[in-house]
Amino acid sequence: MLTSEAIAKAKLNTPYGTKDRFHEHDDCIRIAYEWLDAQKKIQGPTPKTRPLKHLIEQWAGRYVSQNDVEVAANMHPEIFGTYPHFNISTRLIEPSPSRLVGIAEAHTQSYKNRKPEVTYAFKE
Template sequence: MLTDEQIKAAKKVTPYSSGESPLHEHNDCIRFAYEWLDAQAKTKGLVKTPFQIKHLIERWAGRYVSTSDVEVAAFLHPDVRGKYPYFNISSRLTNPSTKRILNLDQAFSQNQNDRHDLTNYSRNE
């Protein structure tokens, strides 16, 4: 699991896509994004048709996640390349197990992933 120190350092050097100041509400949001990205199958090339990744992560984790959170998570992940939303993940998305985030205090703090739509995913972890 990512430490607060790792996240703090990454926030300083992540190449954000937006020209605005990055938005981060809680470090757990970056951890949600990291775990969601970790569950996805990685490809050689970047995805051609982008997904609304932040929304998929929010619905899975039951809490708001910013684009900036996803960008930091992707920057920290050793197997993820690309810029939001064009990462090297398979277009056949994997629905991550919620076991990945059950130990995080912010998981399901804003809803119980009731909008999580399994039809967005081809596989389950």
């Protein structure tokens, strides 16, 4: 589990893609980290543009900002690139719901009820 101290440091060191920075809760970064961790890593950043934050929100049932995803990617030792062009396969993996166990903010909002924007190629 990512500590609040590690997240606070990462927020200071993350190269953000937006001028404004927005984080509702550290759990949003933890959620994004778990989603990214489940994806297959590839050699270079993907050229394909995907609405990653929306995919993560649908999976976790909670709002996640682009900035949350950027911090999570910055913290992950195997992820590089810039939002939304990280080094993850375009054949996305739907992470196991067990990854959200212990993240209190997961499933606290109605994002899970939205129409899926993508079909995952695999399930974890």
